[in-house]
Amino acid sequence: MSDDQAGRILSWTLNPSKPAFAPPPGAVDAHCHVFGPQAQFPFSARAKYLPRDAGPEALFALRDRLGFTRNVIVQASCHGTDNAATLHAITRSNGRARGVAVVDPAIGDAELDRLHEGGMRGVRFNFLKRLVDDAPKDRFIEVSHRIARLGWHVVVYFEADILAELRPFLAAIPVPVVIDHMGRPDVSQGPDGADMRAFRALLDSRDDIWTKVTCPDRLDAKGPPYDDFVRAVRPLVEDYPDRVLWGTDWPHPNMQDAIPDDGALVDVIPRIAPTAELRRKLLIDNPMRLYWPEEM
Structure with a gap:
């Protein structure tokens, strides 16, 4: 480790296991990040x-090890707006990554x-x-109106x-909404x-609210094999099959005290999506509709 990284947080394993589950060809890791360099x-x-540096080379090496084809890279809060x-990581992906931005509400149309x-294909609020100092709902609504012309969605x-x-705020967003980690x-x-x-009542309130059925490592206090997560989340995947996404959350921001094994996270997928059809929707069809619609 170089001197400039001394004392910085390591929140991911350097030797993830190879998952027993093999994602289908074309599978998308629809929630991950990069840190730096x-x-x-x-x-x-x-x-x-x-955090320590976790750049595109490491991300794409993990993608290949876990058996995925594409990534959706969500702007990490440590990089602000x-x-x-x-953008650098997307450029290095050879077309195999898209992104979700974090923007200043005063951003101009030219920058969008x-x-x-x-x-980029979405903006995150x-x-x-513990991660952000200010979340101005009224200005976020203004941004959500301005991104509609681009075909973007909002991640919350x-x-x-x-x-x-948040229900009135979410109801006022005029574009599709994706909820990170099911609202924890x-x-x-x-x-x-x-x-x-x-959360189901929120999904039922409009048919363009999606969610990421992600982060058993964050949500299941009992830890691996994440049985509570599977029991709670599998019915959600079965009941809303066309509005669910999955991602690793690599490099797992702020998980330095309980670093997950990415291979074990992938092995949760067939437990929450028990049929080939559900897994195809979760890993391929749904993320492709949001991030690569031109290829559908």
């Missing part, structure tokens, strides 16, 4: 965490066009107070305890628990 792409002065690192040309990250508060429900409550019932 810091020497080329400095972190935001407002970053809440300072400077999307250069994510530049992001689109660079492979983060409501986790929040925790279950503020879902009721308490999966120990099971599929019929209060958190999952509230």
Whole structure:
């Protein structure tokens, strides 16, 4: 490790296992990130965490090891609204990556066009107070109207305890919405628990709300083999098969105290999507519709 990375957070395993489950050809890891390299792409002065470098070469090596074909790279909060690192990774992917940006609400249309040309297909609004200092709902709504002409969608990250508060905001977004990690429900409550019932009510409120059935490592306090996660999430995949996405969340921001094995995360997929048809929708059809619609 170089001196400039000393003391920075490592939140991913350097030797992930090879999963027993083989994703179908064309499978998309629809939620991952890149960090830096810091020497080329400095972190935001407002970053809440300072990770070690996890650039595109490492991401694409993991993609190949796990058996995926494409990536959707979500702008990491440690880079703030400077999307250069994510755009760089997309450029290095040879067409096999698209992205989700984080933008200043005052962004101009010319910059939005530049992001689109660079492979961005959505914008993310983060409501986790431990990661962001300000989340101005009114200005986010303005941005969501301005991206409609590009065919983008909005990705929203929040925790279950503020879902009721966010319902009017989510209802006002005029483009498709993707909810990160199902709004972080308490999966120990099971599929019929209060958190999952509230989340299902949100999905039922409009037919263009999607979700990422991701992060058993974050959501299942019991850890591997993530039985609580599987029990709570499998019915969601079965009941909303055309509106679910899956991703590794590599390099697992802020998971330095419980670093997951990416191979083990992939092996959860057939447990929450038990048929070949469900797995094809989850891993290929759904992410392709959102991020590579021109190829559908």
